[in-house]
Amino acid sequence: MNGIENIKNKIMDEAALDAQKITDDAQAKADAILAEADRQMQKEEAALLEKGEKAASLAAERILSAASAGRRSETLRAKQDLLGSVFDRVLGRLEAISGKEYEDLLVRLVCENAQGGEELLFPAADAGIAEQVAKQASAKLGKELKVSKDAAPFTKGVLLRRGRQEVNCSLRVIAEYMKEDLIREAADMLFG
Numbered sequence: 001m002n003g004i005e006n007i008k009n010k011i012m013d014e015a016a017l018d019a020q021k022i023t024d025d026a027q028a029k030a031d032a033i034l035a036e037a038d039r040q041m042q043k044e045e046a047a048l049l050e051k052g053e054k055a056a057s058l059a060a061e062r063i064l065s066a067a068s069a070g071r072r073s074e075t076l077r078a079k080q081d082l083l084g085s086v087f088d089r090v091l092g093r094l095e096a097i098s099g100k101e102y103e104d105l106l107v108r109l110v111c112e113n114a115q116g117g118e119e120l121l122f123p124a125a126d127a128g129i130a131e132q133v134a135k136q137a138s139a140k141l142g143k144e145l146k147v148s149k150d151a152a153p154f155t156k157g158v159l160l161r162r163g164r165q166e167v168n169c170s171l172r173v174i175a176e177y178m179k180e181d182l183i184r185e186a187a188d189m190l191f192g
Helices: 002-095 099-113 124-141 171-191
Strands: 119-122 146-151 157-162 165-170
Touching: 002 171, 099 124, 099 157, 099 165, 119 124, 124 146, 157 171, 165 171
Parallel strands: 119 146
Antiparallel strands: 119 157, 157 165
16 A cells, blocks of 8 residues: 555655645745735826826916916006095195196196187186186287186186187196006106
């Protein structure tokens, strides 16, 4: 029996070696599959991380851009408010002119805009100086100007009427006409 036992042991040893070889091969294949899966997972993780970083960077750029636009908008609004305030002050000072200086200004406005034969309309508050202004302007122009009985529809300045044609020389209209230039000059002085 020794011979059968030896053959049986030899077969069993060979089977054990084959089984061990199959097990080792399977383990090697499993390790290779796991290593490849791990490499693939790391690659995908890196791609996802890069994609996430790009998305975060893009979102940050958008937020910064929006904040910058908002800041520029607020700065522009503040500058416009300041320039509006400067214009209002200039207009206030212009409308505060009185006495001889105001009369001289009205005479100058009439002389710069009259062609002769116009009717002059003054605000109701200026009724006391209307004739004097018309007389001085007529003398400077060498043309007859007369004061209308109608009152001008504003508080400071003069309205020249010739038939249906009118030239509005109210201080507010003159200031509005000059507003763009005044604001540009003020902006240059204030904001360089």
